[in-house]
Amino acid sequence: MxxxxxxxxxxxxxxxxxxxxxxxxxxxxxxxxxxxxxxxxxxxxxxxxxxxxxxxxxxxxxxxxxxxxxRLWPGGTWHLDEVFIKINGGLKYLWRTVDADGTVLDLLVRGRRDKAAAKRFFRKLFKKTRTVPRVVVTDKLRSYGAAHREVMSSVEHRCHQGLNNRAENSHQPTRRRERAMKGFRGIGGAQRFLAAFSGISPHFRxxxxxxxxxxxxxxxxxxxxxxxxxxxxxxxxxxx
Known part of the structure; x- marks a missing residue:
């Protein structure tokens, strides 16, 4: 396009x-x-x-x-993961999805990592990509399973810590940037910056x-x- x-x-x-x-x-x-x-x-x-x-x-x-x-259309296997990030001295959660090539498809910064946050992330992801994967791979966080059953039960869900290295590795550039910036000041600012950063930085890597x-x-x-x-x-x- x-x-x-x-x-x-x-x-x-x-x-x-x-x-x-x-x-x-x-x-x-x-x-x-x-x-x-x-x-x-x-x-x-x-x-x-x-x-x-x-x-x-x-x-x-x-x-x-x-x-x-x-970029090319995302593949059929998506990897989802979440990590905590420091915002204004407190801990929040960064949800991220990458495809099999490690390309970031979407991310969301939220204050929790419960079922409601997972459901919101799934819906945001589908709206943005306008496609549905064949398989989603996550870690063993129970929020993924609960949200999966309600939002995309037709998609195969593989839950295994060792299968999710692509998503976990995609957090490394964010960690380096977070340290350089000494954390973020607000959820909105973190969301805007990381949305731009995850689209621009990997393009040149x-x-x-x-x-x-x-x-x-x-x-x-x-x-x-x-x-x-x-x-x-x-x-x-x-x-x-």
């Missing part, structure tokens, strides 16, 4: 290339807004960290949404260990070309 570049650049005095580059830096690397500001300053671009924060909040999810629409150097460079060139197309950095006029 084609995805047009964002049409909301109007009124921004910086070129699209600078906006998209700052959003890329923040979501791709373990950088703070001030560190992105410093990197841009080294390139001769004067932009404040607060402006970069607003760009990431405004465009991050839009870019991630565009990238997701360009191909399986390098399976590629030759030439193949890796070619893959990254395609990643950047798609990024420019999604963000409108190519052929998008800048505001004065």
């Amino acid at each position: 084609d995805s047009a570049p964002p049409s909301s650049y109007q009124g921004h005095r910086y070129p699209v290339e600078i906006i998209s580059h700052c959003v890329w830096l923040y979501h791709r690397f373990l950088l703070s807004f001030r560190e992105v500001e410093e990197l841009m300053l080294e390139r001769g671009v004067l932009v404040s960290h607060e402006t970069i924060r607003r760009w990431c909040a405004k465009f991050g999810q839009t870019y991630a949404h565009g990238l997701r629409h360009r 191909p399986r390098r260990h399976l590629m030759t150097a030439t193949g890796y460079r070619a893959e990254m060139a395609m990643c950047f070309a798609l990024w420019d197309q999604i963000t409108g950095a190519v052929g998008q006029p800048a505001e004065a």
Whole structure:
């Protein structure tokens, strides 16, 4: 499915290339807004960290949404898992679903990990992907079984801790980012950031260990070309 570049650049005095580059830096690397500001300053671009924060909040999810629409249809096996994350000093839960290739399909930040939260996550997942898997794989949390029986009883449910490594491994980049950010300030902010982060960061992380150097460079060139197309950095006029 084609995805047009964002049409909301109007009124921004910086070129699209600078906006998209700052959003890329923040979501791709373990950088703070001030560190992105410093990197841009080294390139001769004067932009404040607060402006970069607003760009990431405004465009991050839009870019991630565009990238997701360009990916292949998810496979028939989905892996679900939940981990706690620190928000404003308290513990909340991050629910995440990945397909057999480790691609993040959806996530949800909630205060609990009970049946109600699992049901809400299942319904949100189906609404977003508009498809139903053949198999779902979870750990032994009982909330999954209870929600599965009510929401998607026709789907095979495999409950085994050792089968869910793909979902568990997908939490690692989030853990690194959480430590760098020293936690999140609110559930809404965590949901918005992680929705953008999980769409942008993996796009620039191909399986390098399976590629030759030439193949890796070619893959990254395609990643950047798609990024420019999604963000409108190519052929998008800048505001004065």
